Amino acid sequence: MALELAGVRRFAAVARHQCVLMAGDPGPLIAFTVIPMVLVSVIRPMMVLLAAVRPDDGTDGTAQATAGMAVMFSLFVLKLVGAGLLDERTTWHTWDRVRASPARLGEILLGKAAPMFAFLLVQQLLLFGFSAGVFGLRPARGWWPVLLVSVAWPLCVLALGTGASTLVRTSAQLSAVGDISAVVTTIMAGALVPSAMLPGWMRHLGPCTPGYWAMSAYRSALTGRAPHGLVVSLAVLAGFALAGLAAGAWAGRRASR
């Protein structure tokens, strides 16, 4: 029991320290919170028109614009998650020191992920709150399904970010991989343009990306109708998360040999 309590304390110490680091560099976090709201305002009229011309799966323009920006900007945060771990290894050289401390790897990773999760959750909820308040967004079956996706999708992003940070060696690599994969995934997921408007080959590749399933989950949560349904979408997101964690664990084991 005492040992478990010590573990909780170490987790809390890492999480608190992660908050201090995030507070020390709040620019990206503020940008990733405010810009999606601005962009929703900008692209919503276009999405409303598109929804009228090509009624995709019953998603209205406001829901499409909001879900799209929620997915897109959480994918940008994925890079921050990875950078937080990569900086410890390559920029600050603090990883060995922290690993040599009593903190276990799980406590460190969870401690670093917890504040990021809180940020992602707030980012998603603020965006949906903004759309609800300004554009009258109303989910078909209440807010609980949206809240569920707003919890599940950030968890998936965190797992993927953790995995990505262990597979790349430099910040430049992470930046390139993070930006490119965020943009490609955003487009293929139908977050920027509705899936129905995408070229056929891209529509077929879309389901290979986690963003596609996040969009699907949000659409289900907002409209109550979607090709794959909420449960299936969340299950696939869980699969992506596990794959990210497995990649991270594999790379971590390889690094400690």
Added chain:
Amino acid sequence: MLSVVGLRKRYGEVVALDGFELDVGVGEIVGLVGHNGAGKTTFARAVAALFRPDAGEIRIDGRQVTHRRRLPHELGLAPQELALFPTTARENLRYAGRLYGLGRRLLAERIEEVAEALGLTELLPRPVEELSGGQQRRLHAAAAMLHRPRVLLLDEPTVGADPVTRELLLRAVRVMAEQGTAVVYTTHYLPELDVLDATLAVADHGRVIARGARAELLAALPGRVTLTFADGAGLRFPGDLREQDTRADGDDVVITAIDPAAAAARLLAANPEHAARLRSIAMDAPSLDDLYRELLTRNGA
């Protein structure tokens, strides 16, 4: 306190540790020296259980350290590269202390204590990036000392440090050793080991090739004596002074011998007519640098 036996680690074709062995007693400071790539840093990372060695055994106070069973509370590690977060100096120390489970009050006391010892008290509220290189070095070492480990591994703690930083760090290390901490102090600045009164371990190609008290190891090395005569012409060299150990350079005679004073006395005894013409005698005791070079030469480095 720290016992390392037969430690081996290979990365592909590169042998990082090749039977590394080292014992460090309670309160002992061991100066671990060796050229870059000799295995010093890999040894420190192995003791911190940061990777799985291929073979060998590490014990701290009799308890075995493995990758799965670490003894982090017993160990303080200051890696070679500065390991500091971009926060304030105080926050860096707070985080280090919290990871080791120091409670709020104890942590505050320890931070004040270690900051005072290392001249960091005024610097605690300042962001790390505003600290000089030497101040960052001290903060880096302070984070390893904060929880009062029983084994302290300092990997080149004074590299690039100014004299003030060097003096403060060496003093702090001596104090920790006096309190019973076993210290492994990796360095390229050998005079520091005299200041620390450290025993010596010389590493090369992943193993320790010499280990012992500095005086013992130095005693096995020849020293040099230079005798300057008003007129050195006609000096006779006694038979027991080997030709290769004696060099005449004008009026100077340089003798290299295990006991240079005795060798000089024998030379003067063999040349009583020159004794009155002796102007000066200069003795050069072998230094740690000489010892280090000699050991590496013998080992074919």
